[in-house]
Amino acid sequence: MTLQPPSLKTIPQHVALIMDGNGRWAEANGKSRIEGHREGAQSVRAVLRAAANLGVKVVTVYAFSTENWKRPPSEIEGLMKLFIESLNTYEEELHNSQIRLRIMGQIERLPAPVRKRIEKAMRQTEHYSAHTLVIALSYGARTEITHATQQIAQAVANGTLQPSDISEEHITNNLYLPDIPDPELMIRTSGELRLSNFMLWQLSYAEIVVTDTLWPDFREPQFYEALKEFNHRKRRFGALDSTKGSS
Numbered sequence: 001m002t003l004q005p006p007s008l009k010t011i012p013q014h015v016a017l018i019m020d021g022n023g024r025w026a027e028a029n030g031k032s033r034i035e036g037h038r039e040g041a042q043s044v045r046a047v048l049r050a051a052a053n054l055g056v057k058v059v060t061v062y063a064f065s066t067e068n069w070k071r072p073p074s075e076i077e078g079l080m081k082l083f084i085e086s087l088n089t090y091e092e093e094l095h096n097s098q099i100r101l102r103i104m105g106q107i108e109r110l111p112a113p114v115r116k117r118i119e120k121a122m123r124q125t126e127h128y129s130a131h132t133l134v135i136a137l138s139y140g141a142r143t144e145i146t147h148a149t150q151q152i153a154q155a156v157a158n159g160t161l162q163p164s165d166i167s168e169e170h171i172t173n174n175l176y177l178p179d180i181p182d183p184e185l186m187i188r189t190s191g192e193l194r195l196s197n198f199m200l201w202q203l204s205y206a207e208i209v210v211t212d213t214l215w216p217d218f219r220e221p222q223f224y225e226a227l228k229e230f231n232h233r234k235r236r237f238g239a240l241d242s243t244k245g246s247s
Contacts, residue, residue, distance in 0.1 A: 003224075005220075008231050011056060011227070012183070012185040013184060015056055015058070015059050015185045015186075017060065018188040019040055019218075022036035022039070022216060023036055025040075025216040026039075028214075033078075040215045042216070043216055043218045049220065050223045052097050058133075058181065059131070059133055060135075061135055062198050063083075063136060066105075080111050080114045083137075084114060094121070098128040100126060100127075100133070101118075103134070105137045105140075109138045134177065144176055148175050152170055171201065182202045185226070185230045186203055186206045186209070188208070188209075189210075189215045207230050
């Protein structure tokens with residue numbers, strides 16, 4: 001039976017997710033870490049369905065960080081194979097739901113077969129505009145901001161930009177995906193209370209919801225609960241609540 005989405009007053013246009021807990025789920029269920037990651041891929045599928053049902057335009061998932069390259073080679077190899085497997089299995093759903101696939105990160109560091117498969121999926125979905133799935137892959141926010149700074153510094157060196165003219169807009173425009181709106185909601189699973197070098201610039205005003213649920217157990221009901229929590233928040237962006245006095 002399909003779970004009906006809740007009635008919500010406000011739907012965030014961009015939801016970002018730190019998918020944490022695959023390894024702990026695997027250990028608790030007597031499975032290998034790669035099996036935990038494979039079950040986690042099912043959660044991505046469930047969240048995309050739920051997001052599409054509610055009208056969320058962009059979903060960004062933190063799949064593989066720049067720090068993850070330090071993991072054992074066997075786990076990295078398994079994850080890279082899983083990326084290809086997941087695209088082969090679920091790409092049809094991207095087409096059925098008209099979801100555009102985009103990648104945020106150092107895609108050039110990925111093994112050639114993974115990079116080619118991802119680039120193919122991006123080409124085949126680039127004409128969709130209803131929804132966007134952004135996969136943060138070989139991604140680190142500090143690396144992203146460093147790259148943006150280098151681009152701006154080059155413009156200054158070329159004489160096309162004055163240091164006094166550098167603005168927040170210049171930084172935003174030199175990030176990996178400057179046309180993607182900032183997330184309004186960031187969800188982190190497994191109860192960890194940190195950003196883990198994820199979208200540090202873009203999450204400046206995002207509402208953060210943390211759940212103790214491990215990522216492989218995070219499905220439609222948990223996603224809907226996070227959005228309900230988002231609807232209870234008052235987003236002031238540093239201003240006073242207009243419904244109250246100024247005292």
